[in-house]
Amino acid sequence: MxxxxxxxxxxxxxxxxxxxxxxxxxxxxxxxxxxxxxxxxxxxxxxxxxxxxxxxxxxxxxxxxxxxxxxxxxxxxxxxxxxxxxxxxxxxxxxxxxxxxxxxxxxxxxxxxxxxxxxxxxxxxxxxxxxxxxxxxxxxxxxxxxxxxxxxxxxxxxxxxxxxxxLRDWESLAEEMAQMKEILDAGEEVRIVTERDGAPDTDVAMSIADRTAVNSAASVAYDSHNLPSGEVFTAPYDTEGEAFFDVPMTIDATRVRNVHLVFEGGEVVDFSAEAGEDALAEILDTDEGARRLGELGIGMNRGIDRFTDSILFDEKMGDTVHLAVGRAYDACLPDGESGNDSAVHVDMISDVSERSRMEVDSEVVQRNGTFRWEEGFEE
Amino acid sequence: MxxxxxxxxxxxxxxxxxxxxxxxxxxxxxxxxxxxxxxxxxxxxxxxxxxxxxxxxxxxxxxxxxxxxxxxxxxxxxxxxxxxxxxxxxxxxxxxxxxxxxxxxxxxxxxxxxxxxxxxxxxxxxxxxxxxxxxxxxxxxxxxxxxxxxxxxxxxxxxxxxxxxxLRDWESLAEEMAQMKEILDAGEEVRIVTERDGAPDTDVAMSIADRTAVNSAASVAYDSHNLPSGEVFTAPYDTEGEAFFDVPMTIDATRVRNVHLVFEGGEVVDFSAEAGEDALAEILDTDEGARRLGELGIGMNRGIDRFTDSILFDEKMGDTVHLAVGRAYDACLPDGESGNDSAVHVDMISDVSERSRMEVDSEVVQRNGTFRWEEGFEE
Incomplete structure (x- = not known):
């Protein structure tokens, strides 16, 4: 063997x-x-x-x-x-x-x-x-x-x-991810901006106040149930702005590409996709919660170096962030509080390796894929 | 498919x-x-x-x-x-x-x-x-x-x-087997004789009084749990005589051939095998019940036309009978009575297609593989 x-x-x-x-x-x-x-x-x-x-x-x-x-x-x-x-x-x-x-x-x-x-x-x-x-x-x-x-x-x-x-050194990845979790736990608002051809195609802000991030280090000891994992995620709300997802995905055997979502008052009010728009529409129409976010996730597994059309791997890839419409994870919510509820949970991924920044409470935490504790980070 | x-x-x-x-x-x-x-x-x-x-x-x-x-x-x-x-x-x-x-x-x-x-x-x-x-x-x-x-x-x-x-007509096989069950249920003693080179190599008698035969027609409705099945079996006792089993079998990955057992007072008192005698000895030494019979079975599935070294098929083959040392099936016993108990149940098979007869209470029921209700049966 x-x-x-x-x-x-x-x-x-x-x-x-x-x-x-x-x-x-x-x-x-x-x-x-x-x-x-x-x-x-x-x-x-x-x-x-x-x-x-x-x-x-x-x-x-x-x-x-x-x-x-x-x-x-x-x-x-x-x-x-x-x-x-x-x-x-x-x-x-x-x-x-x-x-x-x-x-x-x-x-x-x-x-x-x-x-x-x-x-x-x-x-x-x-x-x-x-x-x-x-x-x-x-x-x-x-x-x-x-x-x-x-x-x-x-x-x-x-x-x-x-x-x-x-086959990673999960212990040390968990330590690195703990820094991200700490920032999200202390933060109140996350803003993600990506640019294409000089103009922002994503500029989206969401509240994370009172939410707890999960250091998803591929172990039940971290409330993490995927192997591989390697992401830090939380349950955002009150989303405003526009988000563009350039990583292709498969929803119910349909290929979906270049999704664009517009949020107002926490809900998707407009959407488009260059391919698979019907499949996307069906997801968003599932129930009320399907138009609100259930997850913001930050991919930190640099052992994953390409997209393979499998959410188990794609959403954990280093230099990516993802937002999911639908169900939120209980682990992110204050005790006894229920988050966004839905029959669906569909992750959509953006490549943030270039021309991007993520801010928590207006401080840049990640720019062009590099975190602020990493060498080469530009303030 | x-x-x-x-x-x-x-x-x-x-x-x-x-x-x-x-x-x-x-x-x-x-x-x-x-x-x-x-x-x-x-x-x-x-x-x-x-x-x-x-x-x-x-x-x-x-x-x-x-x-x-x-x-x-x-x-x-x-x-x-x-x-x-x-x-x-x-x-x-x-x-x-x-x-x-x-x-x-x-x-x-x-x-x-x-x-x-x-x-x-x-x-x-x-x-x-x-x-x-x-x-x-x-x-x-x-x-x-x-x-x-x-x-x-x-x-x-x-x-x-x-x-x-x-893929048999199980309904009609069940009807045919019912005749055998009826004979065994009414009978008190079974005697099996086979001859080789003119001399008997099997001549064994056993009591079946008060025992109930199972019409094993490959259905839980008949207390039958194998598919294929096609045998009628009961739980004999007080076995006397000698029995020879000419169908090879595999016990615990060991090939065992030509087993000969000698019974006195219901117990195996002597045994031999041309191959695999050690494996046979280990079975017979498992516990007290391993030296007594738990089953007499009569193979009646004529869809099975050869031995394939698989007990699921071999023991059901038409023109064969088998005896098992070890555990008896509850379905054969009077209510509340316990039959032979053992950790093992090992079936051994004889080809009875030639030079053989089976008697129930001294009446020949099967001769050279032909049952008494079948054409060509010689009284």
């Missing part, structure tokens, strides 16, 4: 999920993620944990949902599913940790399932999802040919990309 | 497990059983059942157990594992049905795990196993290259073999 697979498993089990002897760990293994599944099982055995392995196959999910469509007259609705089936609820309620290893054979495996069917399925499983979120859950991917293809990369090249992102 | 895969899924879901709308079904998919897993998920969706999919990978199991060995000083014992981990217990306790789809990539994938480790693991999960057995469980296999290899067959040839065994 490739030594990097073992190291990935160790980072996942020890740094990310903090598994201890006696923990009940549920591992979900995607179709082509077998090798990492094997390495994770061995690591869990060594640490004296218990393991239950799920098969996280998109093709099995598709077949099930197509079966439900075939067995239902008309559109599938949430009450065509049993709400929160007992097996999965019991499974996650009993679990201490949940490790999701992505890496299927086809990133568009569920493309022919009606969107409404998928939404109905998700809606009927809210309790299951909450039970899963209550565990020490971590989501990662094993590098597969299908993900390499989505990234437009050769397989071996993609493997190197993934391990560069995952 | 091969139409036979869909048909296999339908037999499994409808005939075998009797799944109904609203049932919580756990499906375990082995490494190379993806295709049947997909077909089963679709069938379950159509019927309005809920599905949770486990990854039944022998390589993941091996890795976990090797990890436990690496993390344990000295031999692994049952108390090195947590007894009945909460996740798996909860999972099976909440399940209505459990469909196990075998078909890995290597039938000897766990060969380098210590036997004692595997036994300790099984011992620590007795409660999980019992919860699993309390569901409507069915075990089947998807034809894989690894199973074809174990059978010494080409892949496509093996596929045909499996579907011939599985």
């Amino acid at each position: 490739d030594e990097r697979v073992r190291e990935h498993a160790e980072v996942l089990v020890d740094w990310s999920a903090r598994v201890e002897a006696g923990d009940d760990v549920v591992v979900s293994v995607a179709e082509d993620a077998h090798e990492l599944g094997v390495a994770v099982a061995e690591a869990l055995g060594e640490r004296g944990a218990n393991v239950t392995t799920l098969y996280g196959s998109s093709e099995v999910s598709r077949a099930y949902l197509k079966g439900v469509e075939a067995g239902t007259e008309g559109d599938v609705e949430a009450d065509d599913f049993d709400a929160d089936p007992a097996v999965e609820r019991a499974l996650f309620e009993a679990a201490d940790a949940y490790l999701r290893i992505g890496g299927g054979r086809n990133t568009t495996a569920t493309a022919d399932v009606d969107r409404s069917t998928r939404q109905a399925y998700a809606k009927a499983r809210k309790g299951v999802r909450e039970a899963r979120m209550d565990t020490d859950w971590v989501s990662t991917v094993h590098p597969t040919r299908s993900l390499a293809q989505q990234a437009g990369m050769a397989y071996e090249e993609y493997q190197e990309f993934v391990y560069d992102a995952v | 091969d139409e036979r895969v869909r048909e296999h899924a339908e037999v499994l879901v409808d005939w075998s497990a009797r799944v109904e709308a609203g049932d919580d079904v756990v499906v375990s998919v082995a490494e190379d059983a993806h295709e049947l897993g997909v077909a089963v998920a679709e069938a379950l969706g159509e019927r309005g059942a809920n599905v949770t999919t486990l990854y039944g990978s022998s390589e993941v199991s091996r890795a976990y157990l090797k990890g436990v060995e690496a993390g344990t000083e000295g031999d692994v014992e049952a108390d090195d594992f947590d007894a009945d981990p909460a996740v798996e217990r909860a999972l099976f306790e909440a399940a209505d049905a459990y469909l196990r789809i075998g078909g890995g990539r290597n039938t000897t994938a766990t060969a380098d795990v210590d036997r004692s480790t595997r036994q300790a693991y099984a011992k620590a999960r007795k409660g999980v196993r019992e919860a699993r057995m309390d569901t409507d469980w069915v075990s089947t296999v998807h034809p894989t290259r690894s199973l074809a290899q174990q059978a010494g067959m080409a892949y496509e040839e093996y596929q045909e073999f499996v579907y011939d065994a599985v």
Whole structure:
């Protein structure tokens, strides 16, 4: 076995999920993620944990949902599913940790399932999802040919990309990110400005007063549930201005490019996209919260050196910031307060490596990708 | 998808497990059983059942157990594992049905795990196993290259073999087998005689008074949990005589051939094997019950036309009978009575297609493979 697979498993089990002897760990293994599944099982055995392995196959999910469509007259609705089936609820309620290893054979495996069917399925499983979120859950991917293809990369090249992102010195990255968190926690307003052809294309300001930033260092100990991670994020509100997102993304199998959003009084009041505008419109029309921001995130993982059309990696890339419309994370909110609520959470990313600045309470914190504590920062 | 895969899924879901709308079904998919897993998920969706999919990978199991060995000083014992981990217990306790789809990539994938480790693991999960057995469980296999290899067959040839065994008219086979069950239920003693070179090599008699035979028609509705099935079995006792088993088998990765057992007072008092005698000895020495019979089975599935070194198929083959040392099935016993108890249950098979007879209460029921209700039966 490739030594990097073992190291990935160790980072996942020890740094990310903090598994201890006696923990009940549920591992979900995607179709082509077998090798990492094997390495994770061995690591869990060594640490004296218990393991239950799920098969996280998109093709099995598709077949099930197509079966439900075939067995239902008309559109599938949430009450065509049993709400929160007992097996999965019991499974996650009993679990201490949940490790999701992505890496299927086809990133568009569920493309022919009606969107409404998928939404109905998700809606009927809210309790299951909450039970899963209550565990020490971590989501990662094993590098597969299908993900390499989505990234437009050769397989071996993609493997190197993934391990560069995952096998980092997380302890020292966490220390660096703590500086960003400190600034955001103390700050009241963030302003982001980017320029293109001499004119600002993004100039957006948002309030972060009373919000707590998450130092997302790829570990449940930091309220961080992705491996790789490497971002600092918070839950902004009262957004005003315009924002332009130049990093392409995929929403529901639709390619979306060059999104432009206009905010007034905290809400998106106008929008456009050079491609995929319909998919964007559908997201923004989901519910009331879908037009407000749920997240401001600052990518700080410099092991990620390119966009690969995977939000797990793209949003953590160094020299990027992202805003998400939709649901906010509880960890960012004052105790007992609820933030922006929505059925969706869609991240949109800007490259800030050039002609950009981010200010917190009018002080420049990052300019052209360089943070103020880094060498080469221009005041 | 091969139409036979869909048909296999339908037999499994409808005939075998009797799944109904609203049932919580756990499906375990082995490494190379993806295709049947997909077909089963679709069938379950159509019927309005809920599905949770486990990854039944022998390589993941091996890795976990090797990890436990690496993390344990000295031999692994049952108390090195947590007894009945909460996740798996909860999972099976909440399940209505459990469909196990075998078909890995290597039938000897766990060969380098210590036997004692595997036994300790099984011992620590007795409660999980019992919860699993309390569901409507069915075990089947998807034809894989690894199973074809174990059978010494080409892949496509093996596929045909499996579907011939599985895609039967189960209803009419169940009716035929009911005749055998009736005879055994009414009978008090079974005697089996086979001859080789003119002299009897098997001449064994056993009591079946007060025992109930199972018409194992590959459906939970018949207390039958294998697909394919096609045998009638009961739980004999007070065995006397000698029995010779000419069908080769594999015990714990050891090939065992031509087993000869001598019974006195219900117990094996002498034994030999032309190959694998040590593995046989280890089985018989497991515990007290391992020297007594737990099962007499009569193979009646004529879709199975050859031995493939897989007990799921071999023991159901038409023109064979088998005896198992070890554990008896509760379904064969009078209410509240316990039959032979043991940690093992090892089936041994005799070809009875020639020079053989089976008598129930001194009446010949089967001669040279032909049952007395069949054409060509010689009184």
